[in-house]
Structures are given as C-alpha cells and as structure tokens.
Amino acid sequence: MSKKEIIFLLAVLLIGAALFIGMNIYKKNQIVSTEEVLVTSDGKEYLKVPLSHYGIYRIIYKGGYNILSIDSSGVSVKEADCPGLDCVKVGTIHSSGESIVCLPHKLVITIL
Amino acid sequence: MKEQEKKRITFKSWILYGMLLSVAIVFGYVEAVVSPTIIIPGIKIGLPNIVTLLLLFTEKRIWPAFTVGLLRTIIISALFGNLAMFMYSAGGFVISFCGMLLFYKLLHLRMLFVSIAGGILHNTTQLCIAVLVLSSKALFVELPVLFAAGVIAGGLTGIVGIILSKNFKTLYIRFNE
Numbered sequence: 001m002s003k004k005e006i007i008f009l010l011a012v013l014l015i016g017a018a019l020f021i022g023m024n025i026y027k028k029n030q031i032v033s034t035e036e037v038l039v040t041s042d043g044k045e046y047l048k049v050p051l052s053h054y055g056i057y058r059i060i061y062k063g064g065y066n067i068l069s070i071d072s073s074g075v076s077v078k079e080a081d082c083p084g085l086d087c088v089k090v091g092t093i094h095s096s097g098e099s100i101v102c103l104p105h106k107l108v109i110t111i112l
Numbered sequence: 113m114k115e116q117e118k119k120r121i122t123f124k125s126w127i128l129y130g131m132l133l134s135v136a137i138v139f140g141y142v143e144a145v146v147s148p149t150i151i152i153p154g155i156k157i158g159l160p161n162i163v164t165l166l167l168l169f170t171e172k173r174i175w176p177a178f179t180v181g182l183l184r185t186i187i188i189s190a191l192f193g194n195l196a197m198f199m200y201s202a203g204g205f206v207i208s209f210c211g212m213l214l215f216y217k218l219l220h221l222r223m224l225f226v227s228i229a230g231g232i233l234h235n236t237t238q239l240c241i242a243v244l245v246l247s248s249k250a251l252f253v254e255l256p257v258l259f260a261a262g263v264i265a266g267g268l269t270g271i272v273g274i275i276l277s278k279n280f281k282t283l284y285i286r287f288n289e
Contacts, residue, residue: 004220008229086148106246
C-alpha cells in the first residue's frame, strides 16, 4: 500500500468519524424540542402539528398520496402510492431530528 | 503517434463498449430487484460502477468509461426507475466519475481506493441533490450513514473489479488486436 493510499484511508476514516461524532453532538444539542411534526411538500410547509395531535393525515401531491399517522408510538407513513414505498419501510420515528422522506412525492416529514 | 491512436478506435472497440453497456444495465436491473429489500431505503450497492472501473483502468482514453457510464445511467433510470431517480443517478455519476478520474489519473491510487472514493462521492452527491430538491437541510443527518455505505459499497465493487480486471485486460487486448 503506497503512502498516498494510506493517507487516503486515514482521511476516509477521519471524515467518517468526524461525521458520526458531529451527528451525535447535533442530536445532543436537540434538548429543546418543540415536539412538533413538520411536513414539507415540494419544499413548502404543508402541515405542522404537535406530536400529541394523534390521527391520520392524508398528504396529496400531484395525484399521489401518502398517509401519515401520528399515534402514541410515533410518526409513520402507513400507506402510499409511490414506487418503492421507501417511506413506509422506514417505519416509525419518534425522536426529534428524525425524518421520513418520500423522494418521488418530494415529501419530507420531520420531528422538530 | 496520432495515426496509431486513430487505428485503435476500431469497430471491435464499439462492440466491446456495447457489450459492457449491456452488462452495466443488467447490473442495474439486479440492483433494482435486490436493493428495496436492504435495511436502509435508498441504499444501493453500485454494481454498474464495476463496468466503469474496468473501462477506466484498461482504456487509455477517458471517454469510453464516461459515455458508457452516462448511457447506463439514462437507460437504467428509463427502464427501472423514473425521472427523479435519473436526476440523482446522473448527478451522482458525473461527480463520482470526476472524482475517480482525479484519484486514478492524478493521484495514481489503485482500483480499490478509487472505487471507495467513487462510492463516497456518489452517495454524498445524491444527498446534496436531495437536500436541494426537497429544500430540507434536515436530510443531512443521513450523511454519516450514506458516507459509510459509500465506503462499503465502493470497497465491495472495487474488490469485484480487481477480480475481474485481469481477465478483462486479456479480453480487451484480444478485442483490439
């Protein structure tokens, strides 16, 4: 392994470690959580409700839909008509900073 | 010298590129079938990049690797994806290709490391595109995971590329005789 390659591997390791540590710091700074769910569709705010507002929310985007559910276990997308259903596979999120994304519908659901 | 170089762009070369493009597309199909079942949605293994690596490391010219890579991105997105997927794939490919070019031609790293660099760049670029398109900086929390996935995927495809490269060189020489 040449010197350049060793430097490359070390750099990758360092950047990776820095990213993970940075993410942990970011999460720890999230002490002040407004406990709200923010839904952005196509970059614009679509819906913003407190985490306590349990219920089913239907989000429509250009003929497609995602069904958002907020309950005691957290926030999840129960059903959608996007190909791949990545948003449903993510499951339930419950902590501040976590998010569910549906790329084909340009949908981002975040817990603030 | 230019006379010799012109002779090298033979009809046979085109056949080889066509075959490699088909191989890359089949890799893309395999990914489209296998990937949705992997734990984290949106994570792919990057198998078509193996073709890009092989072309990059055996050809003296740069354009075959780039053109085959760009075409496979377009065709895979058209056949097994949608316009949104193309946006992410194309952007990811272009940036990761430029990076791999840099790491190989300028820094002279071997295939495994070039592949790792390509994987990291591809995933990171896709995340940046997603942040831009969805106007949501919150997505950057996925960066550590995508970075690691890029390293692993790049490592795996790099290893496969190394295994294939010896036989591929033989094939390439035979084609250009």
